[in-house]
Amino acid sequence: MSERKVPAPELNPEIEAYFAAADEGRLLIKACTNCGEAFHYPRALCPFCRSERTEWREASGKGEIYSFTVLRRAPIPYAVASVQLAEGPRMITNIVDCDFDSLRCGLPVRVVFKPSESGPAVPMFTPEGEPA
Amino acid sequence: MSGYAYIVGAFEHPTRRAEDKSVAQIHGESAKGALADAGLSFDDVDAYFVARDGPGVLGGIGMAEYMGLTHLRHLDNTETGGSAPLVMAGHAARAILSGRCRVALVTMGGKSLTGDPKRMMPDQYGAPELPFEAPYGINTHAIYAMAAQRHIHEFGTTREQMSWVKVAASHHAQHNPNAVLPKVVTVEEVSESPMIADPLRRLDCCLNTDGGGAIVVVGEEIARSLNRPMIRIRGAAEALKHQDGGRSGFTWTAGRDSAARAFAEAGVTHADIKYASVYDSFTMTVIITLEDLGFCEKGKGGAFVSDGNLISGVGKLPVNTDGGGLCNNHPGGRGGIPKLVEAVRQVRGEAHPKVQVPNCDLVVAHGTGGFITSRGGSCTMILERTR
Ligand SMILES: [Zn+2]
Numbered sequence: 339m340s341e342r343k344v345p346a347p348e349l350n351p352e353i354e355a356y357f358a359a360a361d362e363g364r365l366l367i368k369a370c371t372n373c374g375e376a377f378h379y380p381r382a383l384c385p386f387c388r389s390e391r392t393e394w395r396e397a398s399g400k401g402e403i404y405s406f407t408v409l410r411r412a413p414i415p416y417a418v419a420s421v422q423l424a425e426g427p428r429m430i431t432n433i434v435d436c437d438f439d440s441l442r443c444g445l446p447v448r449v450v451f452k453p454s455e456s457g458p459a460v461p462m463f464t465p466e467g468e469p470a
Numbered sequence: 471m472s473g474y475a476y477i478v479g480a481f482e483h484p485t486r487r488a489e490d491k492s493v494a495q496i497h498g499e500s501a502k503g504a505l506a507d508a509g510l511s512f513d514d515v516d517a518y519f520v521a522r523d524g525p526g527v528l529g530g531i532g533m534a535e536y537m538g539l540t541h542l543r544h545l546d547n548t549e550t551g552g553s554a555p556l557v558m559a560g561h562a563a564r565a566i567l568s569g570r571c572r573v574a575l576v577t578m579g580g581k582s583l584t585g586d587p588k589r590m591m592p593d594q595y596g597a598p599e600l601p602f603e604a605p606y607g608i609n610t611h612a613i614y615a616m617a618a619q620r621h622i623h624e625f626g627t628t629r630e631q632m633s634w635v636k637v638a639a640s641h642h643a644q645h646n647p648n649a650v651l652p653k654v655v656t657v658e659e660v661s662e663s664p665m666i667a668d669p670l671r672r673l674d675c676c677l678n679t680d681g682g683g684a685i686v687v688v689g690e691e692i693a694r695s696l697n698r699p700m701i702r703i704r705g706a707a708e709a710l711k712h713q714d715g716g717r718s719g720f721t722w723t724a725g726r727d728s729a730a731r732a733f734a735e736a737g738v739t740h741a742d743i744k745y746a747s748v749y750d751s752f753t754m755t756v757i758i759t760l761e762d763l764g765f766c767e768k769g770k771g772g773a774f775v776s777d778g779n780l781i782s783g784v785g786k787l788p789v790n791t792d793g794g795g796l797c798n799n800h801p802g803g804r805g806g807i808p809k810l811v812e813a814v815r816q817v818r819g820e821a822h823p824k825v826q827v828p829n830c831d832l833v834v835a836h837g838t839g840g841f842i843t844s845r846g847g848s849c850t851m852i853l854e855r856t857r
Contacts, residue, residue: 347601357601377715379602385715405623405720405843407615407667409607418612420720420843427716430844432606443623460605 341434342414346457352382355394361458365449367397367425378427399449400424401463408438421447421463432462440465474702475563476693477853479508479686480814482792482807484648486799488680489584493525493802494536496579496682500807501537504684509696510573512537515686517544517571519562521554522592523580523682523802533577544571550710550847551839552749552804554578555685557849559810560706562687572689579682580802590803599713603844610751610803611675613841615667618754620720622669624769627757629669631772633660635753636673636796638780643793645824650677651797660753674753676794681801683811699818700857704832705736705850712845721769723838724848725762732834732850733764740765743852744830745816746787747809749838750794756780759838760789763850782825791816791825806837810851817853831855 347357359366368380372389384392406419417433419441433441434452447463454460481503483496491499497520505511518534526532530547544565550557555578562574582590594600621627637657643649655673663673693700709727711718733739746763750756757771765787766774779785792798792812795805813835815821821830832854840846 342607344605345607347605348595349601350596352598353601375715377717379599379713379716381598405616405620407612407619407670409609409612409667410665411667412607416607418606418608418616420616423716428713428718429716430603430606430608443620454605462606 342412342416344452344454344460346454347460353380356380357458357460360451360461363451365397365399365461366394367423367427368392369395376425376427378423378429398424401447403433403441403443403445403447404428405443406433406441408441417441419463433464434462435464473567473690474704475566475687475689477559477685477701477703477814478688478693478696478698479504479510479684480811481507482683482799482811483579483681483801485681486648486650486679487583488581493579493581493585494533496581496680497524497533497577498537500579500682500684501575501577504575504686508686508698510686512539513541514573515539515575516541517562517565517574518542519546519558519574519576521547521549521558521578523578523804550708550849552751552806553837553839553847553849554804555806556810556835556837556851557708557847559685559687560703560708560849560851563703563706566687566689572692574687576685576687577682578684578802578804578807580804581680582678582803583680585680610841611667611670613843614752614755615670617720617758617842618669618752621754621758624721625772627772629661630657631776632674632753632757633657634775634777635750635756635780636660638775638778639750639790639794639796641781642791642825643797645822646793646798649793649798650679651793670752670754676751676796676800676805678803679799679801681799683801683807685810699855701814701817701853702856703851704738704854705732705852707731707735708847708849710847720843721758723758723762723842724846725759725836725838725850728848728850729763729836732852736852738832738852742832743834745791745813745827745833746789747813747835748789749805749809749836750790750796751805751838753796755838755842756789759836763834763836782827788825788827791821806839809837810835813853817855
């Protein structure tokens, strides 16, 4: 099955490290060393305590589907989801390499990386147990 | 601030497909309609309110120029998505009560049906969330579908319950000569319509139309001088919601906060409300919003909307008696204006006789703007007829 073309993320200095890591197959998450909280999307200033003392951490890449949908009418149907990461925050993403009819809220997923059009790879997720 | 501001003019542009009009023209014709409804003129207007649907970089000023408004002393371009006209009507009330202005005009217009779809959305360059959303093909359907999916997961809301929202809208739309979809539909027809974005089917989704509308807000002295029903804004509050660093849930909207504040300001209870305009971008939006508004417990919205409970003359809470965004009109992708206009019609007693709620002296109009699961703004407005 042909894959949906993934638009490249618009990069800026604040988030370049995230996509550089994704391009190497690593999922980063931003966390605050002042209040200890992790958050997504990543940013320089902690949204909870507004400290500048935020740092990139390597995420486990594990999580579960908080909610999802399948865009059935798109030329190449695709699944959009909100995945609750093991580290806490939820992130909007795609669920790939699976039978869309098997998706449900609460399903365990793990990160995979998919190329974007003339940009870095971006993190997506696939159900745990699907062959790598 | 004491006293009340009054809605004296309300106009829903009759167009649903405006190939022959510009966006500015829709704003201008809507303003003219609302001012005529009030018995006021463009020269009376000293405050102008328009969101980013006002065309151009300086949309508010550009539209003031187009309409020849030369006495303005207050301008507001608050953007909360489709709820923006309600939000700004609330701002207008406060501006009037604080003495900043006397006659406030709110306009909305858009051509999301026959306009250039690529230019419908403002340029998102620099939006901090964009790199984390755009690659994933997020669109309005996906965002609302995920709210619906989670609501079903947490509360057991059913396919049939969602369909009842559309059925009620269609029952009302049959009496609206301007409605795009005046045909009554059944629960089965909605439930079996084609899947668009699980669990949303085609008939769960609102219309896409061209159109617009306008509202005129004034203080008590001017309202008394006009030969119109006096409709006071008894309570109005806005609230916003975003992803909160990845913590925010999908089964509620900012409406829970705007409603709590608006009901507190109005000092009325839900049992007092005779009619509700509830933003209906999708069937599930109405279910979630009625919970947030406090008409039922969180999670019980599906049961609340069932069995015709939203149908005028049948159920306990008539909702969207113009047919709503699901069947009547969703101009420019922004349904706030038709919501407020139908609420004004109801509280004036000027709705279509087949759907007019008897003794309709207290109503609520509620807008849900933006994207229900990611970011948007809500506004709750409680209107009361005093003359
Ligand atoms: Zn912090």
